[in-house]
Amino acid sequence: MRLGFDVGGTKTDGVVVAPSGTIIARLRRPTGWGAEAVVATITGMAAELAEAVGGGVDAGALASTFRSVGVGMPGQVAPHTAMVTHAVNLGIEAIDLERTVGDALGVPVRAENDVKAAALGAYALHGATDAGATGSMAFLNLGTGIAAGFVQDGQLWRGARGTAGEVGHISVDPNGPLCKCGQRGCIEAFCGGGAIAERWGRDVPLPVLDVFDAADAGDARALALRAGLAHGVAAAIRVIVLATDVETVMLGGGVTALGTRMLSLVRDDLAAGAAASPFLSSLRLAERVELLPTGSPAAALGAALVGATATEQEAVAHG
Amino acid sequence: MRLGFDVGGTKTDGVVVAPSGTIIARLRRPTGWGAEAVVATITGMAAELAEAVGGGVDAGALASTFRSVGVGMPGQVAPHTAMVTHAVNLGIEAIDLERTVGDALGVPVRAENDVKAAALGAYALHGATDAGATGSMAFLNLGTGIAAGFVQDGQLWRGARGTAGEVGHISVDPNGPLCKCGQRGCIEAFCGGGAIAERWGRDVPLPVLDVFDAADAGDARALALRAGLAHGVAAAIRVIVLATDVETVMLGGGVTALGTRMLSLVRDDLAAGAAASPFLSSLRLAERVELLPTGSPAAALGAALVGATATEQEAVAHG
Structure with a gap:
């Protein structure tokens, strides 16, 4: 054992x-x-x-x-x-x-x-329930920060210097929010739990949940933060699949406790991208995203x- | 043989x-x-x-x-x-x-x-001249379109569906130029030879060279296109290294005939990014970029x- x-x-x-x-x-x-x-x-x-x-x-x-x-x-x-x-x-x-x-x-x-350990474990669990379908997987961790781990044929892809999967600090908007890394419009600045908590500014135990609840109640600032979160996660998925073409992107980390409240918005953003671009549409991104069950x-x-x-x-x- | x-x-x-x-x-x-x-x-x-x-x-x-x-x-x-x-x-x-x-x-x-064949060949040539230093490489093809091929330990990374390396269609600016794929601000819309030729609009045999010459002569539109090209190539390098952490990004394809006239501007863009972000600076991106010799x-x-x-x-x- x-x-x-x-x-x-x-x-x-x-x-x-x-x-x-x-x-x-x-x-x-x-x-x-x-x-x-x-x-x-x-x-x-x-x-x-x-x-x-x-x-x-x-x-x-x-x-x-x-x-x-x-x-x-x-x-x-x-x-x-x-x-x-x-x-x-x-x-x-x-x-x-x-x-x-x-x-x-x-x-x-x-x-x-x-994050790398979670990628390896998520791959093993996924393979165990859906054998054969999983040749490669990215585990996208949505926590205080944003990072991914890659598994191909059961092996971690670490990269040359151990920084593979640092997708959180890819900028997708030169006019986007300032990231603590010094760049503007980083994926993490849009959808990192830490960045959202800081911009939301309320001292609550679960700031991202608070943003979602406030958005449901119609708060304009919360709506913008929530849309940014969905857009950031969708951008990370596009970057990961376009660069590495992993079969599956598994979402995990604290923010995924929001479950389908979050995933449905991410899928909407992916669908909007696919509607504008036949190329994106052909990649079937929304079908390749899965949510790691809470408590996995x-x-x-x-x-x-x-x-x-x-x-x-x-x-x-x-x- | x-x-x-x-x-x-x-x-x-x-x-x-x-x-x-x-x-x-x-x-x-x-x-x-x-x-x-x-x-x-x-x-x-x-x-x-x-x-x-x-x-x-x-x-x-x-x-x-x-x-x-x-x-x-x-x-x-x-x-x-x-x-x-x-x-x-x-x-x-x-x-x-x-x-x-x-x-x-x-x-x-x-x-x-x-592009995948060129990646494999560039890896073999690089390893032959610089043995041991090359565990992984991305070959970034700068031609009419933009795409990359990845080689790790001498093997091509094809991805699950054969689309690994489609970095040209990652959007890095929601307000950027319209790409023929339907998205806005794709890396290819900034630095693809086809996109630049179309926006430049002059019927010349080598439109990207013409843009560089006109920029040297002070033409404002050419200066903007040339800066966009350098920014697009630098963005592709950032995406590739942050996602996959390959040791080396080898630039090839028709646009690299411009040699150091292009590479120096790309390095300037990478240096500007590094100056703003200690994290980017730690990745030493400018040192990891090389130019495939013309006629390789x-x-x-x-x-x-x-x-x-x-x-x-x-x-x-x-x-």
């Missing part, structure tokens, strides 16, 4: 994955703040998950129960390692999860950027798949 | 490639119009190239001299076949190059879209590499 964790800013999602690829146990717990607390969150959940699947909870027993641990985290991850840097949402500047989580559990650890374990599952590469690397090194 | 042809609207470029990958003979001839004339162009050049490398010119001798033929052509090509459709610049609606060129020469044939045999060489897959396929089929 293998462990996978998706460490988010507020919650951590942990799963136990059987050799068949099936998730056989799952837990969610609040994430601690800072490196030590994040490590304690993961090791504590590992013990709880071991109990849940009938294993022992001391280090020796964990090592015989679990072959690997994979951790998805917001931040930069050196490929094929457990080194994470700039996980600012978690209060972590740099952490070696092999020397912390790995040493505590006695199990090899690999890390991955959370995609990111934790993807992390477990990344973790599995740890034992593959060891087999090569020692084999 | 293997043959590779790049069949363009006016000229066809043909090469003989040794098993080492070296080009040992090269010819350029005018391209005939329509399916029969295109086939005659290729078979006639095959005989000339056979003579150039000391082989016989009848069908039996050609089959013992050349193991495969690869043909790059503007149009749509079904992957791993010799079926080409919509090669409108050549007056061809559909052609099976295996049943025409292949039967005439007695050699297996494979076809590829010309990249497309014909790439076609020969595609042709080589014909004998690999046969080896698998016949065991």
